[in-house]
Structures are given as structure tokens and as C-alpha cells.
Amino acid sequence: MTFGKSSGSWSLRLPAAFLIWLFLSGSATMFAAQTSPPSEHGEGSTGWTVEQLLESLAKNRQAEVRFEETAFSDLLTQPLKTQGILRFTPPAGLEKHITSPHDERYLVEGDTLLFESKTKGTNRTLSLHDYPALRGFIEAFRSTLANDVITLRRWYRVTLQGEPQRWVLVLRPLENDVRALVESIRFSGERERVSRIEIRAPDGDRSVMVIATGAL
Numbered sequence: 001m002t003f004g005k006s007s008g009s010w011s012l013r014l015p016a017a018f019l020i021w022l023f024l025s026g027s028a029t030m031f032a033a034q035t036s037p038p039s040e041h042g043e044g045s046t047g048w049t050v051e052q053l054l055e056s057l058a059k060n061r062q063a064e065v066r067f068e069e070t071a072f073s074d075l076l077t078q079p080l081k082t083q084g085i086l087r088f089t090p091p092a093g094l095e096k097h098i099t100s101p102h103d104e105r106y107l108v109e110g111d112t113l114l115f116e117s118k119t120k121g122t123n124r125t126l127s128l129h130d131y132p133a134l135r136g137f138i139e140a141f142r143s144t145l146a147n148d149v150i151t152l153r154r155w156y157r158v159t160l161q162g163e164p165q166r167w168v169l170v171l172r173p174l175e176n177d178v179r180a181l182v183e184s185i186r187f188s189g190e191r192e193r194v195s196r197i198e199i200r201a202p203d204g205d206r207s208v209m210v211i212a213t214g215a216l
């Protein structure tokens with residue numbers, strides 16, 4: 001893997017290197033949502049709501065899934081691919097463990113974020129109180145997975161597109177600090193299963209992950 005700029009610049013540009021993203025991964029069966037996007041309309045047009053979707057996801061999610069993630073950036077000469085394991089411990093515990101091509105772990109417990117790199121032999125702990133943009137970014141995943149609609153709407157304008165059989169949940173940040181980091185987050189899936197997540201940055205960078213097996 002080669003970079004147009006240093007990997008340090010990449011991590012500064014998207015401090016979500018972890019959050020790029022806690023919950024996205026891929027296998028061939030998960031790209032069904034890419035063939036033709038669902039028609040766009042607001043929630044409630046078919047009597048189906050964001051609340052119903054999140055409740056269904058919470059009831060059927062798995063505690064652990066495997067992922068493959070691809071990040072696209074003008075800082076890179078080619079897309080950056082990683083693989084690993086994603087874990088969610090309700091109501092506030094998230095973990096992203098990258099296993100290839102390097103070994104890194106990002107763990108959120110309550111208001112604390114732990115970063116650990118076995119490859120580099122380093123670790124760091126951050127308080128989310130000190131990083132409101134990062135806090136808001138994490139809540140996109142934590143609130144969605146925990147069926148916490150109130151917190152999700154506190155941070156994001158939420159739009160539900162498609163039908164229960166094939167849907168897209170679009171999150172657009174309300175806070176300026178978060179908007180500086182993220183333009184939109186799109187959860188795609190079929191029925192009670194998240195199959196793909198795309199995160200777009202304001203500068204055009206994006207990350208795509210697809211869940212390898214099971215549902216979050």
C-alpha cells in the first residue's frame with residue numbers, strides 16, 4: 001500500500017481512522033444495495049419509521065461480526081483496505097479490531113476511547129468530553145445499534161429511504177463540529193440486517209464497509 005502523503009496526515013484528516021468506521025464490512029452477498037439505489041422518500045411514507053427500523057436492528061444484531069473496509073482519499077494513491085472484527089456491547093461499548101494488514105484496536109467504553117496498536121507498540125486513551133466532534137461521530141453508530149432514537153436525533157438529521165426489504169438510513173450531522181468531519185453516514189441493509197455503511201467526508205473522502213456475516 002502506498003500513500004500520496006504520510007499515513008500521519010491521513011489519520012489527522014480522518015481521526016475516525018477507527019471510526020472509519022466502527023461498523024462496515026464486506027462480502028459479495030452484501031453488495032446487493034449497490035445495484036440500484038432505493039427510491040428516496042422521507043420516513044413514514046409507507047407507515048414504516050426510523051423507530052421501527054432501529055428496534056428491529058437491535059433485536060436481531062449479533063455481538064460480533066467480521067468486516068472488510070475500503071477507504072478512498074486523495075491522500076492515497078490507491079484505496080486502503082482493512083479487515084477485522086467489530087463488537088458492540090450494549091448500551092455504550094464499541095470495539096473495532098483491525099487484524100489485517102496491521103493489528104490495531106479501537107475501544108469505546110462510555111465516554112472513553114482507547115487506541116492500541118500492537119504493530120507500532122503504542123496505546124492512547126482519550127476522553128470524548130474533550131473531543132465533541134468525535135463524540136458526535138461515535139453516537140451515529142452507538143445510538144443506531146442501541147436503539148436510542150432520541151440521542152441519534154440529537155446529533156443527526158435522520159432520513160429513512162426505501163422499503164423494509166431494502167432500505168437506506170441516512171444521517172446528516174446537525175452540529176458544526178461534526179459537519180466539519182462528516183458530511184453523511186449511510187447505513188444500507190435488507191430487513192433487520194445492516195449490510196453496508198458508507199461514510200462521506202466534506203472534502204470528498206469516503207469509507208465503505210460491508211458486514212461479512214450476520215447483522216449488527
